[in-house]
Amino acid sequence: MTPAQRVSLSVAEYGAELLRLVRPDGRSQRLRLAEAGGRVLAAPVASRVSIPSFDNSAMDGYAVRLTDVAEAPVTLRVVGEVPAGSAGDPAAGPGECVRIMTGAALPSFADSVVPVEDTDGGTGQVEIRVRPNPGAHVRRAGGDIAAGDPVAAVGDRLTPGLLGALAAAGHTHADVRPRPVVLVASTGDELVADGSQLARGQIHESNAVVLAAALARDGAEAVTGSPLRDDPEQLAEWLDRNAGAADLVVLTGGASVGDYDVVRDVLVAHAGGMFRHVRMQPGKPQGWGLWPGGTPVVALPGNPLSAALSYEVLVRPLLHRLLGTLPARDLIAVAATGWRSPAGRAQLLPVLLSSGPDGTLLATPAHSGGSASHLVTSLAHADAIAIVAEDVAAVAPGDLVTVRMLA
Numbered sequence: 001m002t003p004a005q006r007v008s009l010s011v012a013e014y015g016a017e018l019l020r021l022v023r024p025d026g027r028s029q030r031l032r033l034a035e036a037g038g039r040v041l042a043a044p045v046a047s048r049v050s051i052p053s054f055d056n057s058a059m060d061g062y063a064v065r066l067t068d069v070a071e072a073p074v075t076l077r078v079v080g081e082v083p084a085g086s087a088g089d090p091a092a093g094p095g096e097c098v099r100i101m102t103g104a105a106l107p108s109f110a111d112s113v114v115p116v117e118d119t120d121g122g123t124g125q126v127e128i129r130v131r132p133n134p135g136a137h138v139r140r141a142g143g144d145i146a147a148g149d150p151v152a153a154v155g156d157r158l159t160p161g162l163l164g165a166l167a168a169a170g171h172t173h174a175d176v177r178p179r180p181v182v183l184v185a186s187t188g189d190e191l192v193a194d195g196s197q198l199a200r201g202q203i204h205e206s207n208a209v210v211l212a213a214a215l216a217r218d219g220a221e222a223v224t225g226s227p228l229r230d231d232p233e234q235l236a237e238w239l240d241r242n243a244g245a246a247d248l249v250v251l252t253g254g255a256s257v258g259d260y261d262v263v264r265d266v267l268v269a270h271a272g273g274m275f276r277h278v279r280m281q282p283g284k285p286q287g288w289g290l291w292p293g294g295t296p297v298v299a300l301p302g303n304p305l306s307a308a309l310s311y312e313v314l315v316r317p318l319l320h321r322l323l324g325t326l327p328a329r330d331l332i333a334v335a336a337t338g339w340r341s342p343a344g345r346a347q348l349l350p351v352l353l354s355s356g357p358d359g360t361l362l363a364t365p366a367h368s369g370g371s372a373s374h375l376v377t378s379l380a381h382a383d384a385i386a387i388v389a390e391d392v393a394a395v396a397p398g399d400l401v402t403v404r405m406l407a
Helices: 011-019 160-168 207-217 232-245 262-270 304-323
Strands: 007-009 029-032 061-064 074-082 096-100 112-115 125-128 150-152 173-176 181-186 221-224 248-252 274-278 285-291 295-300 331-335 346-355 361-365 384-388 400-405
Touching: 007 011, 011 274, 011 285, 011 304, 061 074, 061 125, 150 160, 181 207, 181 232, 207 221, 207 248, 207 304, 232 248, 232 262, 232 285, 232 295, 248 304, 262 274, 262 285, 262 295, 295 304, 304 346, 304 384, 331 384, 361 384, 361 400
Parallel strands: 007 274, 074 096, 181 221, 181 248, 248 295, 331 361
Antiparallel strands: 029 173, 061 096, 061 112, 074 125, 274 285, 285 295, 331 400, 346 361, 346 384, 384 400
């Protein structure tokens, strides 16, 4: 393919093209809840018990019959006590009550709880000073969820809160999707990955670090190694050796139209490579191929900001497809300041988010250099990416902009 043959696509068009390369394979693995944080459910989960499983007290106080305290203030005889965890069910006759602790099972005779704050705190007898409402401070069985009701669905990510709900529902394990294995490699003779002193023309490699962290955030297992040289034979041999063990390969660098863009040459020669001009800034040169054996290979630009933002809008959706999850919705923010945008290309601009005096979500460019492709530090403290439409040449203060969260 020559540069003149490159197809120009919108971000949405090229993203849809990439999504056709991957799909969930239906595998699952069973993990203990303590090991399953952040994983994605592969099977629905129903509650094994009602929560609560019994009527219980929401307060420390006294379990009473409403009829005995209708004329409060009244004095009742205290005939028992029920701490949390007790299996006891003390009886009480008219004019009698039972001390009860938060979470303890409500005695069968009682229909309400009077908090200790509304009494004199007595132990042999107690003065009830305030008449409770019917059913006051009683948590009814099944008031949270009934046995058999769904707790979580396929594709739900196991957050701390959801893990807690599964445990409370009587589960100790969950069936989860395996982490997709994504092979990541940066290409380029200019790259130095060991932190050593740079020679003229060299730069420290950062793309693999950024992409591995983003992949881990999104639920994948990233496999990285040393940068690959601009050597077609080395790249082809590396892919032959490693691609078969991965669900996806992501390469950075060598995707443009230069004489040393070996990723393009290798994928076109061996993997039916398709290279596109995507109408976005940064990140115009993009490509993909299917390595023999069927592993998708996605080629991103090499400039640091281009690679990072290309991941967010083009590769991150592939992880959602592989895991069967839904992406978070984009938000709408108000531009706190103005900036220019390249007409004819969707702009991807790292932004800082803040709240205005009235609570409005505000977006401010994270770097004075805007969305120039080499500005790796613009992502260092960014909260989100502002996505500016192709037909917009300038954003003015107060304009509404779409923002995609990075976290």
